[in-house]
Amino acid sequence: MVSKKQHMILEVKNLKTYFDTPEGVVKAVDGVSFDLKKGEVLGIVGETGSGKSVTALSLLNLIPQPAGKIVEGQILLEGTDLARLNPRQMQKYRGSKISMVFQDPMTSLNPVYTIGSQIMEAIRIHQSITKNQARKKTIELLTMVGIPEPSRRLKSYPHECSGGMCQRVMVAMALANNPSVLIADEPTTALDVTIQAQILELMVKLKDRTGSAIILITHDLGVIAKYASRVMVMYGGKPVEFADVDTIFYEPLHPYTRGLMGSITRLDNKKKQRLLAIEGSCPSLIDLPPGCTFYPRCPYARKRCAQSYPGLEQVNPGRRIACHRWKNFRKGYNEGKP
Amino acid sequence: MAAMKKVQIIVALYMVIAMAVVFAGCAPQAPVVQEPEIETEDAVAAEEPVAEEGPKQGGTMQIYIHEPVSLDPPNCYESEGIQVIRQVWDGLFEYDPETLETKPALVEDYDISDDGLVYTFYLRKGVNFHNGRELVADDFVYAWTRAADKETASYLAYHLAPIVGYEALQQGTADTFEGVVAIDDYTLQVTLQYPFADFINTLGHVVFYPVAREDIEEHGEQYAQNINGVGPFQFVEWVHNQYIVLERNEDYWRENAYLDGVKYVIMADENTAFLEFQAGNLDFAQVPVGQVNATLADPEFGDHVIIKPTMMLYFYVMNINQPPFRDNVKLRQAIAHMIDKQNICEVVGEGVPSPATGFVPPGVPGFQENASGVTYDPQRAAQLLEEAGYPQGEGLPTLKLGYNIGASHEIIAEAVQADAAELGVNIEVEGYEWGTMLEKGQRGEINFYRLGWQAAYPTMDYFLYPLFHSESPDNFAGYNNPEVDQLLEEARSTLDREARIAKYREIEKMVLNDHVFALIYFYGSRRIVQPYVRGFVLDSMEHYDLRNVWLDK
């Protein structure tokens, strides 16, 4: 166990990120804990509003101020607690040790600067090298992410590039300083199906080359199945199930995870679609009732589900779940009828 | 011949007065106080301790004006340009700043034929233009011909109308001015179409200034930017909307001026100009409406405010050719009696103007005190209203009163409106652009409208003939009284000064009895000079002569 700890690049412990709104406090992320090993791909799955994007932004300390705030928890990146850093110290980590690729490449690049200058900027704020060297490095990066004619592309503006190409640029930018952790927040949602695969392949390939770990945030279980090694399922700002990828697919225990699985089998051979097969939608994260957050939508809910929130329970090493009735479901699997 | 002799005596007298005036700036003089609260300029001069060494040479006087329309004499029709070119030119005659009697300037002597039609002027020798050439009689012939010529379309040509040949020039059927002839270099002969005894008195006007032919030939339309006169100051520069600069003429035919120069600072707004004056950036400005009393009370400037009556009349022209004013003298008289002129003068005018008592303002030779006898008298007005057939204003339609936008015309109109309302007379006041108002007035769309009539020269004739002769283009009221016409013509041909003035006085009273105008007030000056300005005299036409002015600083 001790040796394993040494492999951990990132440890997140009991992270809580709340937003102050006129209507009340939104507990967008409420007690998330996970860890990340070197070279690993961790998938975070959940519906829109489940808190997965806020988790990602919390890691970079990019919560929209002043409404949002990390109120509790630790983010240990190679031993440094990012949650305790002041803005100036945090800047040094962002983009160098931990970087991020966003959902919509078309809007994530500044329209008024060229692609080249935006990548070069990312390099030069973390490395003291000359403009020319940075330029060379940029061309290298562009070549690496598979952009043809990189020296010409340098001078293009984002609007002159396709979405796929922009996302390649984003990836290049994120990897410019060989970060330890790369967070990919739904990196392919806005792209065509064919491009999606290319981008993900590229990221995984580059991960292997640079040795960084990836947090892959998505709601596409197909993507998870293909690229992630472990999965965290989030619901209502809380992690509800935690397992390695095979287990999740073959033995989903939390009713929510099961709902997700249900939707994927149904749409398996069709193209991607939002996961809305579960009745209702994510609850408002203000004034949550004391019980399970999933209780209102849960087809298996019992009385105690409404009364207390089930804590994360260890099922076996590497597998945790937050449900009062998981044992019943496990039994179901054993009996062959979930 | 008798007339001739008399003229010579007058001229001699004038010279004495002129000398006195020249010294007025340096000798202590008893203040001439006409009304207790009015301080005349002399009082200002008198109060100052006299500098022992006498007038100081040098300095530039800074004077506030609006942008002049033109500096070309025949087109110089408003006071702004006139005050500039009066420093640049001298006329054949000029007006005494105190009495406003006419006295010769460029003329040494003159004859008038017995029929009063032919005037012969003997010009002073050795008077030079600023370009160095001597002034000769032909310059007047040229200048007057140019002023009357159709091509020039001068704004002021009408002043030349009495001279023979004027119509032909106006119509463009002649090239020369038949009635103006240069007998030799120093003799100018002018023939009039009809006897006009005040002709001499008109000759101080700027339209008669000699403009040199070579200048016009050289500059053409640009002459206004290159004027060249014979006066104490010569023109240097006119930067439009900013300033006009004059400098002393070192070759002046009289004693040279003390000032090195004059800078006319052009400003659009009198409030702004007054602020500049208070900041010490102007030497002569106007006290804005609303600040007269405050300025009079100011320890620094209070003694240097020049308040005195000017030769300008403020009145409402009544439309006597349309109902309800037509053929209803009583109604017109009632209106005249219901206006509280005194209150307007005191409240709106801050005591600067004085209630009008006739057409001819004080200062004009021949002025008669209280010619009209109309006072503010609501009871009499009510009685007259009843006699006119409108008891308590009943049956009288709402009257429309027009005024031109600007100055205090609006507030005065409102005051009149309020006065009339008290007697049951409803007046609707309407402001217009100047031209629109005239237009509407002439077409009878408004019942009465506001006008001001300012003396171009100090004669009674100027306040009677143009306004009331049936054939005058300036007869705004459309007044047509054959008897008055005939009397006016008679007065014009009366060469004897006293007899002429007596005739005009009679005419003034006659017309006043018809209540053609609702008279409001005689304007007053509300000018101000810096304490260190000496020898500055403002006459009742708001003219001044900077020849004798010097700066004690």
Next chain:
Amino acid sequence: MFSKQGTGKVYNGASGYGYKKTSLYRNAWRRLKKNKLAMVGLSIICVLAATAIFSPLVATHDPTARIKEESFRSPSTEHWFGTDILGRDIYSRVIYGSRISIMVGVVAVGISLAIGITMGALAGYFGGFPDTMVMRMADIFFAFPYILGAIAIMTVLGPGLVNIFIAIGILGWAYFARLFRGSVLSVKNKEYVAAARALGASNFRIMAKHILPNSFAPMIVLGTMNVGTAIIVEASLSFLGLGVQPPTPAWGHMLSESLNYINIAPWMMFFPGMAIVLTVLGFVLLGDGLRDAFDPRM
């Protein structure tokens, strides 16, 4: 035809059917109510409107009555805002002046709105030649300096309240036309318009029934903002001597009358000036609020 209860789902902007139009305005109102500044603006306007309507009750004196002995009285219990040169009560004049200012603002903007909608609808709905013509005309009006245009029109028409309506009204139409044309263009191709056309509705009917209500929100915002502008333009014209006719107490006119007496009677300038500032403030705040309410994205 549609239940008004059917507002459970909120669709974005003007892209709805009849009942969603209702919900657009209802939602806007709900948002507006939460906006404190807008409510301040609305209150100012309401107070002002009440003052205008009930002037005779609110005023303490006859606004045009002249009291000869009372010139330039400073504010006191008798004359709350002091008196002017003719001894008229400034408080009462300011109160009555609200009538003029509101009238100038509302009527002038109403004229702009009417011309603007007609022209904008013409341009947006028909396109082609009418569109080109209208837009070129609008270009001319955009290029024309506003105040100078107002001065020129006032000189032609002469001063007076009605002429101020006309001058300000005529000069403002192009902004409304351009905005309305844009809205019409965006609504024109919506399905329900096509549906209405398919059912054989006339151009006028389509315009009146479908396009107008759905394009009106931005016009309300612009209109509210412009009321303030119109009041200031009226004051400026008065300052230049081209305002309403006396003795009508109008604020701009009172201000221009006061300018000569800044030193001896500063209250003459202060109170009408503040009245203008407050009124314009009311409309600006409300306009801002309305804009936010109709288009929360901004």
Next chain:
Amino acid sequence: MLYYILKRILQMIPVLIGVTLILFLLMYIIPEDPARLILQQGATDQALANLREKMGIDQPLHIQYFRYMKNLLQGDLGTSYRYRRPVTGILADAYPNSIRLAFAAILIEILIGLCAGMIAAVKKYSFWDTLVTVSTTLAVCVPVFWLGMIMQNLFGLRLGWLPISGMGDGSIQYYILPAFTLASVSTAYVARMTRSSMLEVMSHDYITTAFAKGLSYRLVVGKHALKNALIPVVTLIGLNLGALMGGVVLTETVFNWPGIGRTIYLAILERDTPVVLGGTLVLVIIFLVLNLVVDVLYGLLDPRIRVAKQEVKV
């Protein structure tokens, strides 16, 4: 690009013709006769006729219009009725002064408006934001001439810090009060626009990207946000310049500034048609050209609308 500019210039022609036509009609609808207006006294029929002939207003309207347009094409704007000077000369005197004043005002707009807007956006909901919001809201509500007169009395007379009026020797202190007065309203608009534009831009994804790259707050705001936020602000400022040129009437009147606004205003009152026509025409041309310049500038700031650049897509 060149083609685009050329096209825009051609589009100006109908606008210019429209403006001259409207002005011409306006000036001639006026019931009164400019000749009578000038000849206030002694206006005999003959004198009036002479003056009308001199002014060239004895001809029918359409002949006058065509003659005016013909002269216009030769660069001749006619002669002022009142001042009897070529209109070009009058305009050449007045325009530079107004343009200088307008540029001073623009400078204030940029310096103060932009800064205030940025501060308000960056320190959203702080004291400074409230201050900027309140003062910009108020500034829009204050009549320009009122503000001008108050400033004149306060800073010019009472405190004596600044010249009260005029251009003096043209040094900078003469510009301060009139430029501030002229710029007051538009500075407020610029500040408000900058604020809202900044806030809008700050919520964009690429700002998050910039932060994620590790850029400092200052750099994100000053580089990534500002350039984007400037796009609408530059448009506003550019269009304002045109509006400023037209709006100088009041400021120039209050501050006795020898500029074009006052010149045209007086000319309208005096029915000096050639000056009104010429002055306004130049004003309109400036406005149109500025619009074009703004559009071109827009392209420089915003690469997305840059014209005639070849599109490469992968």
